[in-house]
Amino acid sequence: VGAFRRGASELSVKVRWRVGAGVIAQGWTVEVRSYIERVVFDTLKQARAQGVNLREAQLDCDCPTRLLVEYADFLKSLRKHDGGVSWTFTALPSWLHSSGFEKLASAGDGFVLQVHWLRPDLFEQGKATLMISNEAREAVARASRFGVPFRVALPTYGSAVIVDAAWRWLDVLSEEQSDPPGGMQLIEAQSSPEECLALVAEWKNERPAWLTGIAWYRLPVAADRRNWSWPQFEAVVRGRKPVVRFEVVLKTNAEGWESVLVNNVGDGDALVPRSFRIESAGALAADGANGYHANEIAGGTFRFSTVKALQLKAGQTLPAGWLRRGDSGAPFTVKIEP
Numbered sequence: 001v002g003a004f005r006r007g008a009s010e011l012s013v014k015v016r017w018r019v020g021a022g023v024i025a026q027g028w029t030v031e032v033r034s035y036i037e038r039v040v041f042d043t044l045k046q047a048r049a050q051g052v053n054l055r056e057a058q059l060d061c062d063c064p065t066r067l068l069v070e071y072a073d074f075l076k077s078l079r080k081h082d083g084g085v086s087w088t089f090t091a092l093p094s095w096l097h098s099s100g101f102e103k104l105a106s107a108g109d110g111f112v113l114q115v116h117w118l119r120p121d122l123f124e125q126g127k128a129t130l131m132i133s134n135e136a137r138e139a140v141a142r143a144s145r146f147g148v149p150f151r152v153a154l155p156t157y158g159s160a161v162i163v164d165a166a167w168r169w170l171d172v173l174s175e176e177q178s179d180p181p182g183g184m185q186l187i188e189a190q191s192s193p194e195e196c197l198a199l200v201a202e203w204k205n206e207r208p209a210w211l212t213g214i215a216w217y218r219l220p221v222a223a224d225r226r227n228w229s230w231p232q233f234e235a236v237v238r239g240r241k242p243v244v245r246f247e248v249v250l251k252t253n254a255e256g257w258e259s260v261l262v263n264n265v266g267d268g269d270a271l272v273p274r275s276f277r278i279e280s281a282g283a284l285a286a287d288g289a290n291g292y293h294a295n296e297i298a299g300g301t302f303r304f305s306t307v308k309a310l311q312l313k314a315g316q317t318l319p320a321g322w323l324r325r326g327d328s329g330a331p332f333t334v335k336i337e338p
Contacts, residue, residue: 012055021062028070060090068100072107093139105146116155128189144209153215155191158226229313231267242268248334257324264312275305280332288321
């Protein structure tokens with residue numbers, strides 16, 4: 001459910017349904033159509049009964065490309081049955097090349113073009129990304145030819161894929177944290193704020209025909225560690241490149257040792273520093289935590305390093321270990337290494 005503010009007090013709502021591939025695995029049968037219709041219209045009826053000002057009804061359906069014509073017929077029937085809302089659907093770039101997409105596009109009041117997805121072929125090339133800018137540009141240009149209003153969904157999230165030695169996908173992780181089984185590897189695919197900024201700037205400067213706006217997928221959620229933070233999201237929405245800045249601080253504990261903390265004090269999310277050095281007269285011992293390991297490289301100088309790709313969101317702190325010094329008030333220096 002999404003909300004749109006039209007005036008000082010009026011709030012209109014968009015309702016969205018997710019239809020997985022399993023629902024229409026056997027095609028757009030009478031049973032499938034009846035089931036979706038019942039769920040959709042029951043929701044609309046309940047919302048209106050509670051005084052909700054409905055503006056848009058959107059279907060996000062994992063429809064096979066070969067069934068787009070049948071999808072169009074179904075969407076047209078929904079629109080005919082209830083014309084009190086704007087009927088839209090989400091679309092994939094691959095659909096734009098299908099002869100059936102023109103009928104689907106004309107069946108609704110508009111669509112949302114999703115230009116982000118996981119690409120196994122790119123993983124093998126070492127490009128773990130959710131969006132290719134050139135492909136997004138081409139998809140938007142092609143979508144403009146159908147003469148139907150559309151929005152572009154840009155990614156604000158990340159995913160992780162567990163693959164084996166032959167690059168076969170074993171599992172896809174979103175919010176979950178997991179270490180891959182032996183012999184497997186975990187590949188993190190992230191969305192790029194810089195690429196999103198560049199695309200939005202281009203489209204603002206020269207708006208493609210029928211493009212009405214940007215839909216960000218998805219909004220920041222504190223519990224989702226692979227989604228953008230609010231500071232990074234706000235920076236991008238305001239058209240500014242997020243700034244990444246780390247600092248390493250020591251926090252004295254009552255037991256006499258000091259916590260080593262890595263703070264992200266910028267407004268951009270980024271991987272934590274791979275290594276940093278702490279130098280202090282009288283430093284006696286140290287150890288790492290959360291993937292960091294500490295080694296003494298000279299008298300009073302310890303290097304903290306990690307081989308894990310740990311992302312730290314803007315405003316967050318990661319305990320990297322501890323340091324014991326003879327005099328916690330003595331000066332110390334920190335050098336974050338490239």
